[in-house]
Amino acid sequence: MQYGRNDRNARGFRSALLATSLCLFATTALALDPAEMFDDPAKEARARDIGRELRCLVCQNQSIFDSNAGLARDLRVVVRERMVAGDSDAEVLEYVRSRFGDYVLLEPPVSAQTTLLWLAPIGFIALGALAMFSYLRGRPKPANPLPQLTEEETAEARRLLEETRS
Known part of the structure; x- marks a missing residue:
């Protein structure tokens, strides 16, 4: 069975996490x-x-x-x-x-x-x-990012939606 790169990375991460945990608990146990x-x-x-x-x-x-x-x-x-x-x-x-x-x-x-x-x-x-508030308040408001559709474009969009539903 062949493992992908993400599988190997995940296994390596879990191994490192386990080793770190064991080291931390071992030093606590040796304290007394x-x-x-x-x-x-x-x-x-x-x-x-x-x-x-x-x-x-x-x-x-x-x-x-x-x-x-x-x-x-x-x-x-x-x-x-x-x-x-x-x-x-x-x-x-x-x-x-x-x-x-x-x-x-x-x-x-x-x-x-x-x-x-x-x-x-x-x-x-x-x-x-306060810094976040002043930053957000001082930012310029974006212009209307989505242009309004014309009547013909709206009618065409409705027609396409009706075609896909049928």
Whole structure:
């Protein structure tokens, strides 16, 4: 059986997509060291929930549980140490935030210092909408693109339509 060029391209794309997906999941799986995990599944789930709120300062858009950077490992250890010390989830997050600032939180709080970060996307969307509006408004209106048919052309078109229907 002979495959066309599009079939080979599609198979190649699917293979590349599968390989990329496997690589991404493999790096996430390697991020955790079994030695640093709690034996109690409930404590481990709580540690992971806390860790998913903390940003890896090296990888920037990964949580500390999705990163295999050394600093992320150190933060995972700190989270577990604070939990063993009896801190609540909020206390653990505040402990880490007090040392690294709001940037370590994947969802930083709205405050005077972070207002620009929260409002910037809205401002960019508004600027884009304004630019689009002014562009569309300033464009010249197209002249009548379709010329009107004369009476004879209209009659001929009707006659041709009637012929094709019969």
